Amino acid sequence: MGRDALLKEIPHPLSTMSTKNSPPSIFTLVWDFFASVKLALMTLCIISLASVIGTIIPQNEALSWYAKRFGPQIARFLDLFHLTDMFGSFWFKALLGLLSTNLIICSLDRFPGIWKQIRADNLAVPVKRLISMKRNASWTTSLPPIKAVEELTLRLPGNGWKTASRETENGTLLFSQKGAWTRLGVFVVHASILIILIGAIIGSILGFKGSVSIVEGQSIEKIQPFGAAAFINLGFKVRCDAFNIEFYQNGMPKEYRSHLTIFEHDREILQKSITVNNPLTYKGITFYQSSYEGYKDFIVTLTDKDNGRKKTFSVPFQKQTEWQEEEVRFGVINVEAEREQVTRIKIWFTDQDGSPSVFWMDAGSQVAVDREGKHYLLSAKQMYSTGLQVAKDPGVWWVYSGCILMLLGLFTTFFMSHRKIWIFVCEKNSKTSIYMAGSANKNKSGFDGIFSNLADNLRNIKKITSK
Amino acid sequence: MNSSQLLGITTFTYLFSTLLYVAMFVFKVKRMGKFATGFTAIALLIQTLGLGLRWYESYQMGIGHAPLTNMYESVVFFAWTIIAIYLAIEWKFRIRIIGAFAVPFAFLAMAYASLSTDMTKNISPLVPALQSNWLIAHVITCFIGYAAFTVAAGLGVMYLVKETSSSKRTSDDKTLLGSLPTLPQIEDITHKTMIFGFIWLTAGIITGAVWANSAWGTYWSWDPKETWSLITWFIYAITLHARYTRGWGGKRVAWLAIIGFFSVIFTYYGVNFILSGLHSYGSN
Numbered sequence: 001m002g003r004d005a006l007l008k009e010i011p012h013p014l015s016t017m018s019t020k021n022s023p024p025s026i027f028t029l030v031w032d033f034f035a036s037v038k039l040a041l042m043t044l045c046i047i048s049l050a051s052v053i054g055t056i057i058p059q060n061e062a063l064s065w066y067a068k069r070f071g072p073q074i075a076r077f078l079d080l081f082h083l084t085d086m087f088g089s090f091w092f093k094a095l096l097g098l099l100s101t102n103l104i105i106c107s108l109d110r111f112p113g114i115w116k117q118i119r120a121d122n123l124a125v126p127v128k129r130l131i132s133m134k135r136n137a138s139w140t141t142s143l144p145p146i147k148a149v150e151e152l153t154l155r156l157p158g159n160g161w162k163t164a165s166r167e168t169e170n171g172t173l174l175f176s177q178k179g180a181w182t183r184l185g186v187f188v189v190h191a192s193i194l195i196i197l198i199g200a201i202i203g204s205i206l207g208f209k210g211s212v213s214i215v216e217g218q219s220i221e222k223i224q225p226f227g228a229a230a231f232i233n234l235g236f237k238v239r240c241d242a243f244n245i246e247f248y249q250n251g252m253p254k255e256y257r258s259h260l261t262i263f264e265h266d267r268e269i270l271q272k273s274i275t276v277n278n279p280l281t282y283k284g285i286t287f288y289q290s291s292y293e294g295y296k297d298f299i300v301t302l303t304d305k306d307n308g309r310k311k312t313f314s315v316p317f318q319k320q321t322e323w324q325e326e327e328v329r330f331g332v333i334n335v336e337a338e339r340e341q342v343t344r345i346k347i348w349f350t351d352q353d354g355s356p357s358v359f360w361m362d363a364g365s366q367v368a369v370d371r372e373g374k375h376y377l378l379s380a381k382q383m384y385s386t387g388l389q390v391a392k393d394p395g396v397w398w399v400y401s402g403c404i405l406m407l408l409g410l411f412t413t414f415f416m417s418h419r420k421i422w423i424f425v426c427e428k429n430s431k432t433s434i435y436m437a438g439s440a441n442k443n444k445s446g447f448d449g450i451f452s453n454l455a456d457n458l459r460n461i462k463k464i465t466s467k
Numbered sequence: 468m469n470s471s472q473l474l475g476i477t478t479f480t481y482l483f484s485t486l487l488y489v490a491m492f493v494f495k496v497k498r499m500g501k502f503a504t505g506f507t508a509i510a511l512l513i514q515t516l517g518l519g520l521r522w523y524e525s526y527q528m529g530i531g532h533a534p535l536t537n538m539y540e541s542v543v544f545f546a547w548t549i550i551a552i553y554l555a556i557e558w559k560f561r562i563r564i565i566g567a568f569a570v571p572f573a574f575l576a577m578a579y580a581s582l583s584t585d586m587t588k589n590i591s592p593l594v595p596a597l598q599s600n601w602l603i604a605h606v607i608t609c610f611i612g613y614a615a616f617t618v619a620a621g622l623g624v625m626y627l628v629k630e631t632s633s634s635k636r637t638s639d640d641k642t643l644l645g646s647l648p649t650l651p652q653i654e655d656i657t658h659k660t661m662i663f664g665f666i667w668l669t670a671g672i673i674t675g676a677v678w679a680n681s682a683w684g685t686y687w688s689w690d691p692k693e694t695w696s697l698i699t700w701f702i703y704a705i706t707l708h709a710r711y712t713r714g715w716g717g718k719r720v721a722w723l724a725i726i727g728f729f730s731v732i733f734t735y736y737g738v739n740f741i742l743s744g745l746h747s748y749g750s751n
């Protein structure tokens with residue numbers, strides 16, 4: 001920060017008052033400290049620098065990793081200042097806290113002033129001040145004042161401009177303004193930052209994140225959150241009915257899909273198949289597709305066509321399995337695989353009668369097995385477990401609302417402005433004089449054009465009415 | 468004609484555009500200005516066709532997706548956005564000479580995209596994590612922001628160049644630097660370009676967070692890319708505050724525009740290619 005910039009700091013009106021009369025109270029000192037934009041600039045710089053460090057030093061590795069990488073001395077130093085988990089460290093959170101305090105106090109400090117400007121009685125502005133404004137115009141007209149006021153009022157811009165008028169001793173003051181509320185835009189931006197941080201805090205206190213892996217056909221009802229010892233009871237059961245992968249022709253993965261079913265008290269509540277980018281949410285807990293693992297085991301489903309009996313088995317490779325009620329024995333005796341995905345399966349199958357059936361089938365398909373007097377359906381596939389991220393984050397809607405507010409606030413602040421136009425009509429030397437002045441709090445060059453166009457337009461009222 | 472040919476041509480048309488603008492500036496041939504603008508607009512059109520064709524080709528390959536999903540495609544889109552934003556600025560402010568400071572960036576981006584061996588130019592299918600409309604929204608918003616900041620940095624350079632001239636507050640054709648817009652004009656356009664970039668970068672960070680949340684259940688995880696985008700965002704926030712509340716202007720803001728640009732490039736490029744050497748997870 002340059003020296004002259006420091007000197008340019010405009011003192012707060014309250015603080016100048018107090019320095020003149022008596023030493024400022026501690027409260028004023030503290031308040032002014034937290035209300036200052038200088039502090040904001042400094043905090044933002046420090047947070048940025050810290051963040052740079054947090055990207056250069058790899059985060060959240062084991063202490064031994066740092067020792068191996070940087071040597072034990074430096075590793076101890078990093079650990080001491082929490083540089084190995086910087087973004088979760090106390091001091092980084094304190095910086096965010098400082099930024100928030102700064103924002104709150106600064107906004108409270110400035111709000112009354114801004115509110116005053118929004119609610120100001122602009123018709124009370126003395127004519128002398130209007131004439132001294134940077135943007136002004138004046139002309140005379142032969143219309144009588146009352147008629148001129150009428151015509152001017154008609155021609156003031158409509159869309160969104162609010163017009164008012166007041167009779168004074170010397171003449172009539174017309175006032176029109178647009179976008180007074182846009183002065184609040186900057187508060188919306190700053191408030192949105194706080195709302196996002198509140199959302200983050202809510203999420204970290206009331207939410208959790210963890211991961212879980214579910215073998216096909218099995219279910220879970222507990223989650224171990226990251227970095228926690230205790231399990232969290234979900235209050236319902238999640239079963240992975242099936243997991244599928246699809247590949248593109250070039251071998252890149254195309255889709256990971258888990259078919260999940262939610263049970264509550266053993267009652268099926270809902271079913272959904274999830275993919276990456278398309279999770280399942282139930283009771284505020286969301287399940288995200290994140291990984292998978294292939295097993296050497298197989299899932300085989302058998303149906304007896306004659307009596308409708310059906311059963312699913314998990315079958316180890318090259319081990320015989322028995323379906324006792326049907327006196328059926330079967331097994332997977334060979335497989336073909338591509339990219340570690342089993343594509344074809346060789347089945348050995350027998351029941352009481354006849355010699356065993358041995359055949360190849362496509363993984364995941366269903367085939368009819370016709371034996372002497374008996375008919376079965378058999379489907380088989382490799383067994384997988386699906387890896388799910390599990391997250392509960394009740395703060396996320398705060399965060400999203402904050403984001404939307406931030407965009408709206410930024411748009412208002414950057415592209416909209418509070419524009420004011422005054423017109424004073426009075427009688428002078430038996431002629432009607434018109435004084436016009438205008439101001440805008442932002443984008444002044446844009447307003448210059450609007451103002452001079454309007455002035456040109458209003459000057460012409462004589463011609464139009466004289467027709 | 469296929470998309471790589473069209474995009475290859477674009478590299479040369481942007482080089483030629485650059486030369487036109489620079490020649491107009493250096494030799495003070497104002498008449499060339501219209502030609503430079505017209506040619507640049509045609510170059511942009513060629514690139515637009517190239518991008519459109521690449522999109523179409525991806526559908527013919529059966530893996531249809533917008534051409535915004537890998538490093539090569541993003542650099543090409545970056546160049547496209549720089550030119551689009553530059554032309555919009557030229558049209559709005561009626562100042563051609565900015566082209567000599569902005570168009571070279573688009574040429575450099577295209578040259579890098581076509582010559583670099585670090586990245587594949589193939590149209591490849593989308594892995595599951597990238598199959599999201601939020602990704603498209605994220606790339607578009609971020610790169611509009613990045614491109615605006617790039618043009619702002621070009622304007623910052625222009626400001627610093629003009630600063631050294633004897634005619635700071637006037638614009639005339641007597642000297643080389645005299646022909647640049649006045650300092651207040653450059654400053655005004657720099658600021659407007661920066662706030663335009665800021666709102667888009669904000670949207671870019673937000674759409675990225677929404678995407679992360681829909682794919683992994685975490686909208687913010689302080690990974691180096693996210694963190695650097697936030698650092699960049701802070702740099703511009705600092706600039707806006709210093710300017711608005713502390714009256715910073717002129718050279719300081721010009722330098723901040725340039726520093727911000729380096730942060731943008733680091734966020735975009737450095738995190739992938741420099742920090743990845745430091746991070747075991749940076750490469751995947």
Ligand code: HEM
Pocket residue numbers: 034035036037040099102103106110186189190193410413414701704707708711712
């Ligand atoms: C990353 C955090 C912040 C962001 C994104 C942000 C954003 C903004 C924006 C966009 C403006 C409008 C600037 C313009 O019109 O050119 C602004 C103005 C301002 N900001 Fe911030 N701000 C942040 C933090 C802070 C903090 C911590 C303070 C605390 C003092 C602060 C104080 C101000 C003030 C006093 C103004 C001028 C408001 C006015 O009178 O119109 N800002 N801010």
